Amino acid sequence: MSAAIKPLNMDEFMAGVVKRNPGETEFHQAVEEVAGSVIPYINENPVFIENRILERMTEPDRTIIFRVCWEDDEGNVRTNRGYRVQFNNSIGPYKGGLRFHHSVNLSILKFLGFEQTFKNSLTTLPMGSGKGGADFNPKGKSEREIMRFCQAFMTELSKHIGADVDVPAGDIGVGAREISYMFGQYKRLKNEFTGTLTGKSLEFGGSLIRKEATGYGCAYFMEEMLKHKGDSIKGKNCLVSGSGNVAQFCAQKLMHLGGKVLTLSDSSGFIYDPEGLNDEKLEYIIDLKTNRRGRISEYAEKYKAEFHAGKRPWAIKADLAFPCATQNELELSDAEELIKNGCKAVAEGANMPTTIEAVEALHKANIVFSPGKASNAGGVSVSGLEMTQNSIRLSWAREELEERLKTIMHDIHKQCVDYGTEKNRVDYVKGANIAGFVKVAKAMVAYGVI
DSSP: OOTTSOOOOHHHHHHHHHHHSTTOHHHHHHHHHHHHHHHHHHHTOTHHHHTTHHHHHTSOSEEEEEEEEEEOTTSOEEEEEEEEEEEEOSSSSEEEEEEEOTTOOHHHHHHHHHHHHHHHHHTTSSOOEEEEEESOOOTTOOHHHHHHHHHHHHHHHTTSOBTTTEEEEEBTTBOHHHHHHHHHHHHHHHTOOOOOSSSOOGGGTOOTTHHHHHHHHHHHHHHHHHHHTTOOSTTOEEEEOOOSHHHHHHHHHHHHTTOEEEEEEETTEEEEOTTOOOHHHHHHHHIIIIISOOOTHHHHHHHTOEEEETOOGGGSOOSEEEOOSOTTOBOHHHHHHHHHTTOOEEEOOSSSOBOHHHHHHHHHTTOEEEOHHHHTTHHHHHHHHHHHHHHHTOOOOHHHHHHHHHHHHHHHHHHHHHHHEETTEEOHHHHHHHHHHHHHHHHHHHHOOO
């Protein structure tokens, strides 16, 4: 390295990030996790220092914040705050989900958008990164209230998105129902039918296996990691947290691959079924959580399983763990339980569900660990395939889509191995971060200073 080029220093870099983004702890955590891997790589490639690529990559292209006013069923005027963080469009249109939840704030959306930069890059599909949503909680709202909110939200968001500009999808609190209301409003406002949203219903441009994709992809990625070590999911006891789409379909694919799923959870606690889930039990869970919006404890009552109120499943003895609920749900003490009980591998199904301290503990214990930007990339991959189908005005069969998803997860794994192998082991965090960084960084350098 030229003496004139000062190498990046981790502490100095993070101090700058914290100073520019005060109080945004989730965003700080996401940047720190990536920076720890990519700064040594950047220091070996001075072109990225000269162009201040990491500094630019941690600053969104733009952040849009807006008021959303709507009327509830009693005629009361309600006000929420809406967001869209358009993070990076170096390799394609902004792409990322919309989250409706009372916890939504700028820090969470910036962390999700930043993570999306690397995740979307890893898929090999031409997608940039973004994230958005509102501090609106659909739970407890009537269908009409949700419709009115979605229409009010899209009235403003429509000014900032488009099939070649920014293509939002669903996330927590935003499923096919909410996407449908928003797509209808977008179509009404713009008088056009384009693939501006993904996660649509099949009748108007949606893709098969979209709701299954994140969970399936997580299971496929675990199978790739185990295969790399000469092992497989077959016969393994599995812990899965959460009980939404990701957890449901991760559990389903694990069962199809021969694994035994022992747990699921929600915000009230977790269930432990020593006999393991089967197709009938999973169908009950899907109906319970998707249609009846019930609590996971009802499963325990019906199938005589254990219910542990207010707890997470990580103390149960098992071979594999899949955190599929929400960010920072697997802490250091949970990692220590997994290590003590002989867990072999962890694959993140949610976005950043494992704290930095827990990741470090798992790494030191030589437990195979994949970050969400690699193992939960299946959802955005099929969103990207939905964009392709919309563009060519065709739809692919389920079998073809699942085969494409498996290929994408295989390719993501290969990138992680290529960039993360050291001393006969694979550091999947390092591999995913560097592989995701390189593609975006090279594009940013090529464009010049913009």
